[in-house]
Amino acid sequence: MKYIEAEYSGPLNGTVHIPGAKNSSLALLAAACLADDIVKLEGIPPIDDVRVIAEISRDIGMKMTREDGQIVMDPRWIHSATIDPGKASSYRASYYFAGALLSKFGRVTIGFPGGDDFVSRPIDQHIKAFEALGAQVRFFKDHYVVEAAELRGADIYFDMITSGATINAMLAAVRAKGRTRLHNAALDPEVVDTAAFLNRLGARIYGAGTPSIRIEGVPYLNGGTHTVIPDRLIAGAFLMAAGLRGGQITVMDVIPEHLSAPLAKLEEIGMYVERGENHITAYGTGSLRATRIRAGMYPGFATDLQQPMTALLMQAKGKSIVTDRVYPKRFAHVPQLRRLGAEIELRKDSAFIRGGLPLQGGWVHATDVRAGISLLLAGLTAEGRTCITGVEHIERGYEDVIGSFRSIGAKLAMREMDAQEMSGEFLMPG
Numbered sequence: 510m511k512y513i514e515a516e517y518s519g520p521l522n523g524t525v526h527i528p529g530a531k532n533s534s535l536a537l538l539a540a541a542c543l544a545d546d547i548v549k550l551e552g553i554p555p556i557d558d559v560r561v562i563a564e565i566s567r568d569i570g571m572k573m574t575r576e577d578g579q580i581v582m583d584p585r586w587i588h589s590a591t592i593d594p595g596k597a598s599s600y601r602a603s604y605y606f607a608g609a610l611l612s613k614f615g616r617v618t619i620g621f622p623g624g625d626d627f628v629s630r631p632i633d634q635h636i637k638a639f640e641a642l643g644a645q646v647r648f649f650k651d652h653y654v655v656e657a658a659e660l661r662g663a664d665i666y667f668d669m670i671t672s673g674a675t676i677n678a679m680l681a682a683v684r685a686k687g688r689t690r691l692h693n694a695a696l697d698p699e700v701v702d703t704a705a706f707l708n709r710l711g712a713r714i715y716g717a718g719t720p721s722i723r724i725e726g727v728p729y730l731n732g733g734t735h736t737v738i739p740d741r742l743i744a745g746a747f748l749m750a751a752g753l754r755g756g757q758i759t760v761m762d763v764i765p766e767h768l769s770a771p772l773a774k775l776e777e778i779g780m781y782v783e784r785g786e787n788h789i790t791a792y793g794t795g796s797l798r799a800t801r802i803r804a805g806m807y808p809g810f811a812t813d814l815q816q817p818m819t820a821l822l823m824q825a826k827g828k829s830i831v832t833d834r835v836y837p838k839r840f841a842h843v844p845q846l847r848r849l850g851a852e853i854e855l856r857k858d859s860a861f862i863r864g865g866l867p868l869q870g871g872w873v874h875a876t877d878v879r880a881g882i883s884l885l886l887a888g889l890t891a892e893g894r895t896c897i898t899g900v901e902h903i904e905r906g907y908e909d910v911i912g913s914f915r916s917i918g919a920k921l922a923m924r925e926m927d928a929q930e931m932s933g934e935f936l937m938p939g
């Protein structure tokens with residue numbers, strides 16, 4: 510079994526090129542099914558979730574190849590809208606295949622979504638959107654079936670702001686008959702990116718990035734080329750790393766506006782942030798102030814950044830509080846951080862952090878991609894060796910986590926467990 514070994518590293522300094530966004534890529538790759546000709550996508554990261562999509566694409570007859578850094582998708586020969594339950598449940602965004610295949614096939618059979626486990630991740634709003642457009646949805650043990658003889662435009666009111674259901678409703682409505690209006694839509698950059706991509710193929714989506722999106726159905730979509738937006742979550746975590754020990758990190762090829770809320774927090778706790786046109790530099794000043802984080806939907810502080818932020822706030826003297834309004838139970842990283850000596854209490858859906866305490870290396874387990882990054886950052890500030898298992902979760906979102914952090918001076922290595930380590934002595938649950 511693989512694990513990441515992290516050692517105390519001192520200030521981190523350097524420049525990191527930020528890859529295309531995982532969460533946008535997963536939507537765009539499924540959205541390519543809607544086209545009637547070849548689609549080329551630039552900047553899709555070669556991460557594990559994308560490898561699963563390549564397998565699904567092969568199963569349904571969509572040719573997917575990587576040529577000169579572009580992903581080329583040929584949706585003209587798709588012959589099946591049945592997605593293997595095992596593959597669907599090995600990542601979260603498989604649900605986009607339901608929205609993307611429905612208008613062409615009238616019936617999609619697909620396994621339940623997997624992905625990071627935050628206690629509860631319902632898909633009722635996706636189902637509500639499909640039903641509003643005229644589909645019937647039936648549930649079975651390990652899969653569900655979405656069926657619609659014809660999709661007709663409708664008004665859809667989301668009960669809460671959800672990026673996944675907003676994108677999925679757009680995918681289903683693009684080739685529906687007539688006008689669809691999405692109310693209380695998510696504002697996330699990934700929603701805007703998916704709409705921009707579909708519009709490039711000939712879709713008519715208006716208002717993406719606002720709470721009201723209007724979609725005028727079209728009978729077909731052309732091929733085309735699109736570049737995925739940069740990964741704001743990877744960028745955010747690197748910028749936080751600059752604050753750990755007073756370093757200086759520049760993230761290149763980003764859209765600084767996508768990170769407004771986290772950057773404001775970094776400044777609030779005493780870091781210095783310089784915003785360029787397509788880059789951001791964060792400077793750690795060596796002393797951090799405690800603060801209050803309330804993770805919320807975009808443009809709020811991203812739930813996917815509260816875990817690396819927690820690792821950073823462990824370095825800020827005083828009491829910080831982190832609350833997650835999107836996933837109130839998303840604190841699986843906390844018991845693991847405690848194993849390194851962190852004093853963090855979980856009360857009423859908030860983490861109360863007593864910062865400024867020394868950390869001591871140990872064995873910890875990453876239960877999801879951002880928890881893994883949180884543990885990695887903490888490991889870089891702990892005395893001795895921190896060993897992080899659950900690497901497969903981190904690799905769902907990062908192409909080369911070791912290489913990219915090493916390029917800024919982090920002492921990290923990928924290791925294989927030896928016989929003694931495999932005996933389980935080090936793998937006690939949190």
Ligand SMILES: CC(=O)N[C@H]1[C@@H](OP(=O)(O)OP(=O)(O)OC[C@H]2O[C@@H](n3ccc(=O)[nH]c3=O)[C@H](O)[C@@H]2O)O[C@H](CO)[C@@H](O)[C@@H]1O
Pocket residue numbers: 532533535601602629630631632633634635636669670671672673674695806812813834835836
């Ligand atoms: C692949 C992908 O893009 N994943 C991201 C996406 O997940 P995902 O698309 O699953 O998250 P959503 O934006 O849909 O979820 C937002 C909130 O709505 C709730 N909800 C959502 C759908 C639904 O049918 N019913 C419902 O109650 C969720 O429980 C959550 O509280 O957005 C999350 C919130 O920014 C991020 O943490 C994930 O990294």
Ligand SMILES: C=C(OP(=O)(O)O)C(=O)O
Pocket residue numbers: 531600601602623624625626813878879906
């Ligand atoms: C929650 C995340 O991913 P997913 O929705 O794919 O599980 C994440 O990227 O932090």
